[in-house]
Amino acid sequence: MAKLNQPKAASERSSRKRGRRHPFATFALIAIGLGLTGGVYAAATAVPAAASAETTASSQADVDAGQKLFQANCATCHGLSAEGTDSAPSLIGVGAAAVDFQVGTGRMPMAMDGPQAQEKTPQFTDKETKQLAAYVASLAPGPSIPASEYTDGKGDAAEGAELFRINCAMCHNVAGAGGALTEGKYAPALKGVTGTHIYEAMVTGPQNMPVFNDQNITPQQKADIITYLDYIQKNPSPGGFALGDLGPVAEGLFLWIFGLGSIVALAVWITAKAN
Template sequence: MAREKKRRSTGRRSPLAAAALIGIGLLLTGGIYAGASAAMAATEDSSSAASTLTVEDGQKLFQANCATCHGMDLEGSDAGPSLYGVGELSVHFQVSTGRMPLQAQAPQAPEKPVQFTEEQIDALGRYIQSTSPGPSFPADEVLDGDGELAHGAELFRINCAMCHNVAGAGGALTEGKYAPALHDTSPVNMYAAMVTGPQNMPVFNDLNLTMEDKRDIISYLMYLQESPSPGGFDLGSLGPVSEGLFIWVFGIGSLIALTVWITAKSN
C-alpha cells in the first residue's frame, strides 16, 4: 500500500494582514514623497536666493549694455544723456518697456520686446540708485487702484488728455514724436512717467500733482484698462475722426451698394 504523503500544514493568514501591509506601504511612500518634496523646496529656495543679483551684477550689466552711450561713470556722451540723478525708477521705466537699450537713433525711443529679466532690471536700477540717487518706487498703496476715479479722470483730462487722449489711446505730436497709448502700461510705469518725465513728457512733482493725485490718476487708468467699451467697437478710442470715417466708408458705402443692387434688380 502506497504511503500517503503528509500534507504540510499551512497556517491561516489573518484578514487584517493585507490591510496592514497596504497601510505600511502607503506610510512609507508618503514619507519618502514628503521628504523628497521638502528637499526639492529647500534646494529651490537656496538656488533662488543665490540667484538674486547684486549691485555689482548691475554694474556689470550696465558696462556691457549701456556704457557705450551713457559713459562708464554715467556721465553721458554724444550718443546718450547723463544718468546723474535719474534714479532706479527711470531705469525701470526705460528698460522694462524695451525702450532701452536704444535700437536706433530716432525722434523717440519706441517700445519693443524687453531684453532683460526682472532681476536684471532691478539690479541695474540698484546700481544707478547707489551711484547717483534719484526717484525711487512709491508705496504699494499708490499703485493699488483704489483711488478716487472721478477725481483721477478730471486730473487726467486737465493734465494728460491733450497728448494721451481722454481714453488713454495716445496721439501724435510734432516732428515724428507721439504720446504712447496707456492701455497696457503697468501702474508702476504710470507713476514713473509722471515722476521722471521721459522723453516729451513733463515732470509732475508733488507740487504739481500730490501723491494722492497721482494715485487717483493711476486708478482711473487702471479702470480704463479693465473696462470694456460700452458702445461696442471702440475704433481705437480716437474720437469723432475714426467714428466719422467708419460711418462714411461703411455706412454710406453700404447704402450706395444697396441702392445699386435695388436698381439692378428693377432693371
C-alpha cells in the same frame, strides 16, 4: 559782641552757599544726564540699527552688481560713469524710477536710432533691472521707484478720470489709446502698462512726456489716475463697438466711409434697378 558775631555768621552762610554751588557739580550733572540719555537711546535703537546695516549691505551689493551690468551693457552710449556722451544723455540725477521704467519696458537698450525709443521685450530680468536702478540712484538723488500703495489701483477712479482728461488725454487719448505727435513721435497706448511704470513715467517724463512732479500732481492724484486707467481696462465700453477707442475722428471717418458709402451704394442700386 553782637557786632562781632554777625560777620562770622554771614561768613558761615556764604561758605555753605558756595559749597552747594560748587562749579564742578554742574558739569557732573550734565555728564550724568548725557550718559543716561545715551545709554537709553543705544538700548532702544540697537535692533533697528542692526537691521539698517543689513539693508545697507544688501543695497551696496545691488549697487555693485548694477555697476557691472551698466559697464557691460550701457557704458558704450552713456559713458563709463554715466556722465553721458554724444550718443546718449547723462544719467546722473535721473533716479531709480527712470531706469526702472526705461529698462523695465524694454525701451533701453535701444534697438535702433529713431524719433523715440520703442517698447519691446525687456532684455534684463526684474532683479537685474533693480540692480541697474540701484547703481544709477547711487550716483545722485533722483525720483525713486514708487511704493505699491500708489500703484495698486485702489484710488478714486472718478477723480483720476478728471485728472487724466485735464493733463493726459490731449496726447494719450481720453481712453489711453495713444496718439500721433510731430516728427514721427507718438504718445503710446496705456493699455497693459503696469501702475508702477505709469507712475514712473509721470515723475520722470520719458521721451516727449512732461514731468509731473509732486507739486503739479500729488502722489495720491497719480494713484487716482492709475486707478482710472485700470478701471477702463477692466470694464468694456458701454457704447458697444469702441472702434479702437481712437475718439471722434475715427468714429466720424467710420460713419463717412461706411454710413454715407452705404447710402450712395443704395441710391446707385435703386437707380440701376429702375433703369
